[in-house]
Amino acid sequence: MVLAAFVAVVIATSGSGDELVIYTARSHYGEEQPFKDYASRTGRDLRLFGGSASELYERLESEGSRSKADVLITVDAANLWRAKEAGLLQPVRSDALDREVPRDLRDPDGEWYGLTQRARTIMRSTNRVKAGEVITYEGLGDPRWKGRLCLRSGTSEYNGDFIADRIAKDGRAATEHMLRRWMANDPKFLGSDIDVLDAIAEGRCDVGLANSYYLGRELAEDPSFPVALEWADQRGRGTHVNLSGIGVVRRTDQRSAAVGLLEFLERPMEQRVFVRNNKEFPVAPEVRAAPEIARFGPFKRDPIDVRGAGAHLEEAVRLMNDLGWE
C-alpha cells in the first residue's frame, strides 16, 4: 500500500504530457494574470515553476534534453544570454513577434524575446532630497550621502545585472571606482526593492536604487507615498534598463504551443496587462507606460546589451562581493 502511494505520488509529480511547462523567474505575486488569460483562452493547462532566474537556468541545464520545461522566462538579460550560450533555447521565427518586439529587444537569432523592460534608477525622499540633487549613478557615491544610502542586497539579480552592464560598458576600473565610493557611504543593505522604498519613506535613508515599477506599485496604493524617482544618467548614456525575456526551450515537444504563448504575451493587449498590473515598461512601442511612472516624464534609456551583461555577470558578482556589497 505504501509502495502504491509512493508510485502514485511519483507519477503525479512527474507531470502529464500535454500541459505547457513554464520555468519563470517572475514573481508569483500578482504577475501571473496574463498566463491565466492564456490558459482560459486556449483551454490549455499551464504549469508555472518558480525560482530565481539562476536557479531555473541551473535546473534547465542539469535536466538537459530531458527537461519537461517548454518555455523559460527570466527577469534579467544576463540569464537570457547564458541560456542561449548553453544551447538551452531554440530559434523562433514569427512575423507577429517581429512586428511586436523591437529589434533591439530580441535576439537576432530569435532565441529569446523581450517581455517587459525594467528601469533600475535612483530613488529619493521627496521630503529630504530635492529633485535634481542626485542625477547620476556615480552621484550616489557623493560623500553627502554617507549614511543616507540604501541598497538591496548584492545577491539580487537586478544588482548583478546592473553592475555587469556597467563593467561591459564603462570597463572594470570605472565600475570598481563607482562601487568603492558607494561602499564608502556605508550603505544600508536591505532584502528587497520594496524594503529600500519603505526605508526611504520612513526616513531611514534618503536615497537608494530600485526598479521603477516597485515605486509605481507603491504610488498606485498610496499616491502620497513620499518617494520619487530620478531618471539617472540622462546627460550620459541614459538610465539602466533590464529585460525580462522569454524563450522556447530547445527540447520542447510542444513548440507550436510555446510559440503561441510567446505571441500571446507580446500582443499589445497583454502588454497592457503587464503595464497595468505590474507598472513595468512594455516592449511594444505603442503601449504607454503606467501613469504612476509616466508622471516622472519621458527618459533616455541606456541601450540594453544582453551579451555584455551576460558575459560579465560572474565578474560583477565577485567584484560586488569583494568590495563588501552584502
Add this chain to the structure above:
Amino acid sequence: MGVRRTRLDGWALATLVAALLVAGPLVALPLSFVAGGGRSVTQFSGFLPDAVRNTALLLVGVGAGTLVLGTGLALLVSFCDFPGRAWIEWALVLPLAVPGYVFTLFALGTLPAGGAAIRSPLGAIAIFTVVLYPYVYLLGRAAFLSQSQALIEAPRGLGMSSTRAVLRVAVPLARPAILGGTALALMEALADFGTVNLLGVHTFTDAIYRVWFIAFDRQAAMQLAALLVSVTLTLLVLERLARGRARYHQLAARGQAIAAARLRGPAAVGAVAGPLALVGIVVIAPLAQLSTWAVRSIRDGLLAPEFAVAARNSLLLALMSAVLVGGVALLLAYGLRGSRSRLTAGAVRVATIGYGVPGSVVAVSVIVPLAWLDHRLDDASNTVFGADPGLILTGTVIGLFAAYVVRFLALAFQAVETSLLRIPQDLDEAARGLGADRLEVLARVHVPLLRAGLATAALLVFTEVMKELPATLLLRPLGGDTLAIAVWQATSESLFRTAALPALLIVLVGLLPVALMIRLSGRRPAAIEPSEGPEPQPLAATTM
C-alpha cells in the same frame, strides 16, 4: 547452521548497502576537490573570508547564548520552586516548534524600520539563541534532575552557600549534557539557510547557495559543502564524546532527588515573569501576529498562489518521508542488531551523520550523483526498450526523498534503535528457536513492541520535513512547492501577510512533537536511581 549464516549475511549485506547508499553522497563530497574539470577554491575566494567570519561569529555567539540561557533556565526550574513552575517548565520547550525562518518573518514584519536592527550577524545570533536554547535547557534539566540532593548538601556542609554549591558542583557535573545540548544547537544553526538568507547574513550555507546560483559553480559549491561538513563532523564528535561521559556521571548519582528552594518576593516574580516573557516573545507573539496576518491575507485575497497545492504537497511529502525514513531506520537498526560485522556497524554510523549536515549540502551532494545516474538510466532505457521515461530521479519527488533520507535518517534511527535496545536479545533467540526466520521475528515480535519508538521516529521526521527549506527548494520537482517554500518566497519579497498562513501551519504542526515529548517525559522523580538499560538518547529525545 549453514543456512542461518547465509541469512545473517543477507541482512548484514542489505544493511551495509542501505547504509552506504545513504552515506555515499556525503562521503564523496571531498572528491570535488580532485575530480572534475572545474575551477579551484581560489576562484571564489572572495566568498570565503566573509563566510568563515560570519559562520565563526555565529557559532561563538549562538554557542554562548544558548549555553547561558539554556543552562540558566534549567538551573532555575531544577533548583528553585516558584508559582506555576510545573507549567513554565514545559512552556520553555515550546520555542522548539518555531523554525528560525518563521521567527525571522515575524521579526522582520513587526520590528520598526523593517527589522533593520536584526539584519546583521548579531540579529541572527539573537534569533538562533531564542529558538535553539531548548536543546541546552532540556538536556541540562534532565542532567540536574538526575543529580541527588546529597551532592549539593556535601559542599554546603563545608560552609558553601547553596548558590555556590550549585554553581561549583551541580553545573560541572552536568557539563557533558550541557555541552551536548549546545553542540546540537550549533548544528541546527549551522544547518540553517532560511534565517541567514532572509537576514542577509553571509554564512557558509548562504555562500554555498550563492556560489552555486550566482557564481554558477556547482563544483565550488560542493567544495564549500565539504568544508562545512568537516565543521559539522567536529561538532558531532564533540557531542558524542560529551554524551559518552554523561553515562559515567549518571552512575555517580543515587539517593534523594534535589529539593528545590522556594523563591519568595521579587525573586519569585522574576522567576515567573522572565520565562513567561521569553515564551511570550518567541512563541505567543509570533502565533498571534501570524494569525492576524493570516486572517487578513484570507480576507484580502493575498494567499500565496497555489496555497492549497503547497499544503497538500507538504503533508504528503512529510507523511511519506516519515514512513520511508522510519522504514530505512528500522532496517538499519535491526540489521545492526543481528550483525557482528564491524563494517556494517561503521557504515551505519556514517549513514547517520546526515542530521548535522545542512539541507543545502545534502541537496548538492545528492543531486550530482542522482543527475548523472538519471541521464544514464534514461539512455539505457532508450537503447534497451526504446522508451523515454524522462528523468525519473531528479525530475520527480524521488530525488527529494533521497535527500530527506540522508538528512533525517539519524533522527529516526536513534528513536528506533533506543527502543530496539530495550527488547532483550533472548526474545529473538526464543522466536528463532520456534522456527521463525529473521523477517518473521521483526514483523511479529519487534514491530509490535516498537510501536512507540517507530511512532516517535515518524513524528520527528514528519515535522522536520514540514519545515525543511533548502533541500526542498533545490530538489523539488515541477509543481512541488511546499509551505516552507511559500513562506520563504513571500518573506523574500517582504509580503509578510502572504507568508503568514503557511508559517502558522508549520508552527502548529511543529507543536505536535513538542507536546508528545512533554507527555513522554512525565513527572520529575522523587528519588534518583542509576538508569537501567540503555542510556537516554538526547538527540532523539530533543531534536525537533
